[in-house]
Amino acid sequence: MWTAPAPSGSRRRxxxxxxxPAPGWTELTRTARPSARVDFDRPSSARVFDALxxxxxxxxxxxxxxxEILEIAPAARR
Numbered sequence: 001m002w003t004a005p006a007p008s009g010s011r012r013r014x015x016x017x018x019x020x021p022a023p024g025w026t027e028l029t030r031t032a033r034p035s036a037r038v039d040f041d042r043p044s045s046a047r048v049f050d051a052l053x054x055x056x057x058x059x060x061x062x063x064x065x066x067x068e069i070l071e072i073a074p075a076a077r078r
Contacts, residue, residue: 052076
């Protein structure tokens with residue numbers, strides 16, 4: 001959220017009028033698009049960490065990587 005700059009020495013109040021973003025910012029966000037596909041066949045560090053913590057949001061490919069990590073560094077489980 002953008003907020004209007006507060007005058008020197010005054011406090012900002014909730015609900016201040018928004019200012020415009022820096023030039024070029026809106027053009028960047030309109031043209032840059034994330035990948036349309038998430039590749040579940042490749043391990044993700046976030047899902048590997050989830051598996052390490054005993055979570056349920058991971059896939060077999062992530063658990064394979066976790067087993068390999070634990071072979072190298074068994075203390076990582078702690």
